[in-house]
Amino acid sequence: MDYLGHRILTHLENGSSLDQNLTILKRKLEELNGLKEDNESIKSVQLQPRKKLKKEVEIWFRNVERINGEILNLENEVRGSNIVSRGFLGETVSKKTQEVEELHQKGKNFDALVIDKPQWIGQVLSTTNLIGEAAKKVMNEIWAHLMDDGVSKIGVWGMGGSGKTTIMKLINNQLLKETEKFNIVIWITISKELNISKVQDSIADAMKVAVPKAEDEARRAGFIYEMLSQKSNYVLILDDLWDKLSLEEVGIPEPSNGSKLLVTSRLLDVCRYLGCREVRMHTLSKPDAWSLFSQKVGQDVLNHPHLLPIVESVAEECAGLPLAIVTIASSMKGVRDIHEWRNALHELNRHVESVSGVEGKVFQQIQFSYDRLHNEKLKHCFLCCALYPEDWEIGTDELIDLWVAEGLVEEMDSMQVEVDKGHAILNKLKNSCLIENGTRHPDVTVKLHDIVRDMALRITRPRFLVRAGLQLEEIPNVQEWNEDLEKVSLMWNWRLQIPSQMPPPRCPKLATLLLSDCHITSIPECFFEQMHGLKILDLSGNYFESLPNSISRCQKLTTLLLSNCEIKSIPDCYFEQMHGLKTLDLSFNYGIERLPNSISNLETLTTLLLGGCGNLEVPSFSKLQSLKKLDLRKTKIKDLPHGLERLVNLKYLDLIGTSITEVADGILSNFTSLRHLSFDVDDNVFVRGEEIGRLRKLEYFKGRFYDLNEWNNYIQALHAPTAGPREYNSFVGGQPCFGSRTEDKKVIEVSRCNICGDGVKVLSDVEGLVISKCIVDLCEEEAFSSRFILPPHNVFSSLSDIRIDSCQNIKKLFWSNWVLQNLQNLKFLYVKDCWDMEEIIAPESESEEEGISAINFTLSNFALLILDNLPKLKSICSANGVMVCDSIEGISIYDCPKLKRIPLNLPLDDDGQPSPPPSLRSIEIEEQQWELLEWDQPNAKSLLEPYLK
Template identity: 35%
Template sequence: MGNLCSVSISMEGSVSRCWDCVVGQASYTCKLEDNLKALRKELEELQARRDDVNRRVDLAEQQRMKRLNEVRLWLSRVQTAEAEAEVLIKDGPQQIQKLCFAGCFSKNCKSSYNFGKQVTRKLTEIVDLKNAGVFERVAENELAAQVDVRPVGSTVGLERTFDEVWRLLEQNNVGSIGLHGLGGVGKTTLLTQINNKLSNDLIGYDVVIWVVVSKDHNIEKVQEKIGEKVGLSHNETWKNKSFDEKAIEIWRVLSKKKFFLLLDDVWERVDLIKVGIPEPDQENGSKLIFTTRFLAVCGQMGAHKVIKVECLSKDDAWKLFKDKVGEETLDSHLVIRGLAKQVVDECEGLPLALITIGRAMAYKMTPKHWEYAIKVLQEFPHKLASMDKKVYSLLKFSYDNLPKNTMRSCLLYCSLYPEDFEIPIDELKDYWFCEGFLDEFDNIIDARMQGEDIINSLLNACLLERCKDSAECVKMHDVIRDMTLWIACECEALEKRFFVKIGLRAIKAFDVENWEGVRMSLMYCQIKDLRGTPTCPNLQTLFLNSCRLKVISDGFFQFMRNLRVLNLSSNYLLKELPQGISELISLECLDLHETYISELPIQLNKLSKLKYLDLRRTSHLHKIPQQLICKFSMLQIFKMSPINFIDVGIDNALSSSGDSLIEELKCLQHLKVLWIEIRTDFALKSLLSCHNLRGCTEGLYLRA
């Protein structure tokens, strides 16, 4: 009985399971039409969610963020599932036609069963994907390319030092290395070699960061460069964060990364913690290597190892010099090779001096040129005590070797700009013209060609450099700039000619009564007001741009009768010009671009020699007195865009959409360069109808 009972229960369970299986499989067919409708509905909802995610991803990637891997995988799965679901939906009507008896049976049971099963499973997959597509974050800040390969000059004689540095970098207990040595000795070249080597041998680093610190020691700039490299500066909120908040953000990113930080041209201690950089050590595996001229800075920076970058040996120095001078010159006379070796000896193995003087002596094919070079190089170093001045005297030979005084004046002029500053070439040429340097021509177009020739000569002599990221700019090597300032401020009879103070954190102008220089640059100084009446009979150039300047007193310009170039640009707090600006009777260049001045004073009509007027991006300028612009009879360059034209106004050249401004510009017979905005058909036709205006227009902005 027990066995019979057992068999009975077993068969009952088997029958039940078989029935459930049949019913379950039959549901694939019976519910096919409902499942297809549900699949279509869920697919539409999934597609909507996918579109939402894609929009968020696109917005993040526009800010140079990187989509999360889980988001990338989800989007890929959605794409595959979508394609498969659309095939099922497309084939659905044909499969439904095969059904009969209220959809519970099929003319082809196997085909309908398989199809219904696919629909059911795909429906489940689509629902799961839709539910999985809810992301709190779709992207994260992306580190920039691990290594930016940088152009590198001659590496003659640096091989041994490079190998020594690289061996130290491979030691776990060395987190930071300081490279110190004379300016121009090759520290930056060595650092560049290390940077480029990392492009082929990262040895586990997540990111390599290069920052030029420079003498100005702007740690905000250092922080910005690091923020840019680790992908933080592309976020809109970054700009509004304080210095400390940015430091926290940088720390958050770098503390999770193994980084390699290269700091070039460090003049004083950089507080890494303050900037937001974790101290490189054995635990985090990160590295810091920096260059400096001063051994003391290596101690201040806490370098684990310090290496002095020495000048080149005699053999390496000769090899480098010979490469720059060229065999043709060395073989041009029997005695020149011997004289050239004496010049090399005077350079004392300093690579920058060897390169600069070597190029200056290229194609000097008479013994007299070389004998003179030796005499000059022997005399200057003996007069100067410090090594820096010895370097400057060596570099001064290249300055003295320039064929024209104009070139020397133009080179000295470049030292008015800050270290590592990218100087716009067009600005240089226009300023040189107004200073009277380009005196071979009366008009700016021809003078610009002369200026271009001078720039090329200075580039060829290695006294200027092309900027890496902009063909429209040049810059000075910091040692060359120091040399030119030494010449302009201290050397020989030129004492006190230049007064250059960049980035001073002063509230008021200092020693305002004692401005005796010929050229002065106070760029990036925090001078809020200029209220004195300095006596400056010799002053010809005054750079006050980017100074946060707010007020200039009426008497400030009273005794600057010889001033030719005045740069007040990028002073966003400057809302008005003093009436006393009319005292600048010799002024030829007035640069007001990116200021907040609201109107031009009528007293400007006294500036009869004005040749250059820059009013670009003066967004608050709403009034120019009528008959003012046409008074500038010598004006050759006029730049003004965009323009805030007003609908009504009395005695205003900016009223009536600027039609009257065009009429005044027609009166300027010497105008050669025009940047202007046009808003009406009448103004455009008026401009085009004037042969002179049509021919001199460099920048034309059309706005309805």
């Protein structure tokens, strides 16, 4: 048959099967449209305001719409076709069927449908739910004004504690999640004492730019004005504005181009001054107030009918203020004694009668929660929080340190126990709603609500003088330094000066004076003369060349903090009269070269911090037998200080970054109370294993053992296999190569050692294990994991990070059963420059290797695999081994030319098809090797190719 005849025959065959093929096409199109509906459902969930559709997804949706239209037209053509035209249409149906199949396959393989929009600026804030219809009505009103292009400025006003900030935080979060009308949302909290520079810095920080450090506020305002004027569709929220604010002074332009200004204030005049659309924040109605009070006080209280009338009366005393309701109800949570409830009602009534005005009523209601602490130390801990600036996010560690210095957290047998006690106090104050978590770093900071802080300062008046963070340029006048003062905080006034002509404040009861980070350059000589009761003096973060001699006459001084002060010298006699000094912090004074000899006579000194004094040499410590904490980090010392061996009460010793090269035998074993011990591991200073093992109270250790023999002596000296420190960085042998991940708190690194039949004894709680540049004595059939010697009946329950670097004579890294028993928490595996390595996970027997069923190595936390320069590596695990690790984030393989298979088991989607692990970020493999690699699952290579770097 000639070519033309063949074409005609094919043409007729296409026409005869057209109806059948068209039915197949319509069925496949139906499947494609079903997938389109599924993807549209996913899109509706993923496509939030801060996201946009991927370009390839957008094209896919368009192509699906197009193919639907084309097939509809094709159906119409088929209906009106004759025998000749049907043949041509049959070819078209075949092509459309193939195109539908390709679209269906592509639509199934999108890892995500959306990506982030880069231009979004904003921060989601932690908040609570709205209570009551009135609050919801206010929120709806604010939202309506935001959506109204005719309203540019909105002012929400109402009394303190009424929930303005809560509503505004919810508005902030809703703007970020539920609308595309605005792409920049800036949240600024305004302090009671308005500071223009601080507001300017906060706006710039939110916009991720830096304001020029010009002294002229007008120039700074110009910078802010220009930056905001170039933006459109932004919302600027100024929360808690106490006074009339000039937008021009800050540099805030009149809102235009779709931008909005939102402010909250306790004063209607402030909103009117700015020309805002006014929104009133009312207190809660009685039903809503009772609902909130009931929620916070707990159902177990409400279940007692005889208590209910009194509980309702107490709730009414809160006057519908959410802050008062939450604090009082939380303080009475779980109380079922009728006498306590009667007393609570009496106290609230008495307080209300003793003050005038609604604000005073709020103070007294919150003070009720303070009074219910029933513990003077707990109350004192709370009041210490008021020493920090308004809206300050107080570091929890810093706050607990202050409580320890004040003697509010008593000394205990363990550093960890002291920290735990501090956190227990924090939790009690949080549970009483007197403090709350910080906004930016809620895990490590706390803060006071401004009303709560005002209440605390009212309680402490006139015993506290607090002017922290107000950018004062001159210290409060001497009349404010009254004789009843117990604590003064002027911290973070970075332009503060003390006039030389100022007479000495007469404050005989003053125990705490905080002047940190004020950039003070000098203090009048007589300033401290009348402060005979001073116990804590914090002058850190200032720029002194010398200190006034009057400090030396503060005989009751227990804490003197002078870190980061740029002190160059201290007179020899300076500490002669400080007989009660317990804490001295001189750390990071780079210019100081020697300490005065008088420091040797401070027999009550318990804490001496000298870290970072890079040029410092120290005198004899033989008389400092009360010393418990000694920090000598980054000092010039070459030998342990004279008399150190006599400090038997020492609990903390830090020698990192010193020039010490040797520690005499027997010295460390004197410190039986030691909890923290750290040496520099990069220099050739070694510790004795038996000595360290005898320090039973050690909680943190960083140091280096000479060899495996010393390390094994240490393990043997521990009285129990799990009796090591709570946190350790133990290095054995040569200088460390790279250490473990920073989040690992229990790390062992063995470097440049001979690992023979005795193996490496390892603590069972180790998190990071590093073996580098070691000579390993292994027979050909042994796996390296057999050299890790655990205590009897133990497994590695916490081992998450393993690094093997430049170790030869290792053919097999792990036995398969060893992996199954010990590496359930493995997150990171790094193997480099092991030139004899052939297998990572090896079968323990031939029968296992030839087994029919696959061995699943389920590593549910495994995130990162790096294999580098392993020229003989043939397999990651045996032919029937599969790694199940859906948490994998990255795979990097370099210079492993014999490796042909990646045994990664891809997770299955809802249709039972392989899909990339959801956590996967990148795969780094050389292109030539990538082409040769084999995968167990079909389509694995094509599914993972988009992640290839």
